[in-house]
Amino acid sequence: VAEARRLAAGAATLQDLAAAVAAFEGCSLRGMGATQSVFGRGDPNAQVLVIGEGPGADEDRTGQPFVGTAGKLLDRMLAAAGLTDKVFITNTVFWRPPGNRTPTPQEQAVCAPFVERTFALLQPKAVLLLGAASAKAVLQTEDGIMKLRGQWREWRLAEGGLSAPALPTLHPAFLLRQPQAKRQVWADLLALSARLDGAG
Numbered sequence: 001v002a003e004a005r006r007l008a009a010g011a012a013t014l015q016d017l018a019a020a021v022a023a024f025e026g027c028s029l030r031g032m033g034a035t036q037s038v039f040g041r042g043d044p045n046a047q048v049l050v051i052g053e054g055p056g057a058d059e060d061r062t063g064q065p066f067v068g069t070a071g072k073l074l075d076r077m078l079a080a081a082g083l084t085d086k087v088f089i090t091n092t093v094f095w096r097p098p099g100n101r102t103p104t105p106q107e108q109a110v111c112a113p114f115v116e117r118t119f120a121l122l123q124p125k126a127v128l129l130l131g132a133a134s135a136k137a138v139l140q141t142e143d144g145i146m147k148l149r150g151q152w153r154e155w156r157l158a159e160g161g162l163s164a165p166a167l168p169t170l171h172p173a174f175l176l177r178q179p180q181a182k183r184q185v186w187a188d189l190l191a192l193s194a195r196l197d198g199a200g
């Protein structure tokens, strides 16, 4: 984690940070079959930082987050909420976990300095956390996603005093299996949108 912190701190832009992630050898997921790192996509001046769990097969192949089926659903929902041009999208880990399993808290902790540096460089007005593994890692809570979703929390960095309101919601991959839950995510996206309008 010290090496991740050092590399992350040296990055002055999101582009630098993507290169620092690609050069980082300290995440054990690298040796478990991931073919490349997957950092972020979107507007480097975005008002909203969206954090998923980890890359899947399509992301591993293309090097871009949320480009598979779940990503396409996410993009459609962001577009419907008028958020497409307002987001930068990343994950809690930057290499595909084997078999698309959930990243472990240990893997997430090793990658956390890069996620925190993304937050510090972007200084978003709000953060959207997709799914339990993302919400738990970022907010350092054991609460379940059904309790967390739709509730604003404060994400405050230990160093530097940076904070922003963070909204956990359900993961788009879950919505592919439980389409009726889209209604809850839609409510969360509207709340996020209203918050941005309120914040100017």
Ligand code: URA
Pocket: 052, 053, 054, 055, 056, 059, 064, 065, 066, 067, 068, 070, 071, 091, 173
């Ligand atoms: N699911 C995630 O959590 N992240 C991705 O990038 C793709 C699918």
